[in-house]
Amino acid sequence: MVLFKKKVQITPELQPAQIKKITAESYTPVGEDLSYKEFKFANWVVSNRLLMKKIGIGIIIGWCVISLGYSGFRWAEYLIVGYWGDRDMTNQIASEIENYNAIQSLYSAQNLVLGRTQVFDAENNKYDFFTEVKNSNKNWLAVLEYKYSYGGGETEMREVTILPQTELPVVILGYENSSFPSSAKLVIENIRWHRIDPHMISDVPAFMAERIVFVIDDFNFVRGATSGLSTNRVAFDIINSSAYSYWQPEFSLVMLNGGSVVGVANITVDQFRTGDTHSVDLRLFDTSINVTDIMVIPMVNVFDESAFMSPGE
Structure with missing residues (x-):
């Protein structure tokens, strides 16, 4: 008996298709659309x-x-404690601070002191105006713009510098007028104050004393009537005893008779070197005056470097 085997074809089992999952995290925005993170944040905010x-x-x-x-x-806290403490402190400060008016003089210049104005007959209808002006300030120099007024007119304007703690004759010399100028008065149009810098010059009086050392010697007054001259004669020497030389220092000469001022003049010395002696010989046309003594007052501004000659010049 013959048995036949039947061939059986086995078909492989079908596998399900592989499907790719798409999640929100993998979403790629197009154009200006929100990204997933931006959308998630916006959703959280809402x-x-x-x-x-x-x-x-x-x-x-x-x-x-x-x-x-x-x-x-x-x-x-302030109303209970602080207010009263502030009030006490304010009262203490007010009691410790000096009155401003009392200490103002320490920081500002004091007014100039004017002496009596005098007019002297010079010669041939010419007159000399004279007023002593004192600058009592220690650290301030004054530059004056001034003139003289009198009954019927006034003089031209002039300028003069008055050094600290100095009394200087403020004059106008040789003013021509047809008659004696009566009721003369010094008129100060303007004052320019200049403070000496204490950082540059700590001791102003010592600074001035070192530079203004002029000695007057051999003073002599001779009346014209006794010498056969038509004028009186005043002669003396000025010696520069300082260590400094000056280009063109000016001096004010005040002539005295027993302490009273009887005449005034200005003297200029050209290139007055240290150690030099300059002889002065003046003629006074007013033969009626008598001169017993003189004052020679330097008018050089020692705070102006251009007034000094350099060593060797």
């Missing part, structure tokens, strides 16, 4: 909008409460 509003209001209220509470506490 969902928690009310909560965020409450948190913001709470923060503001908390800040206000803390600020107002702290401010109120500090104000209460």
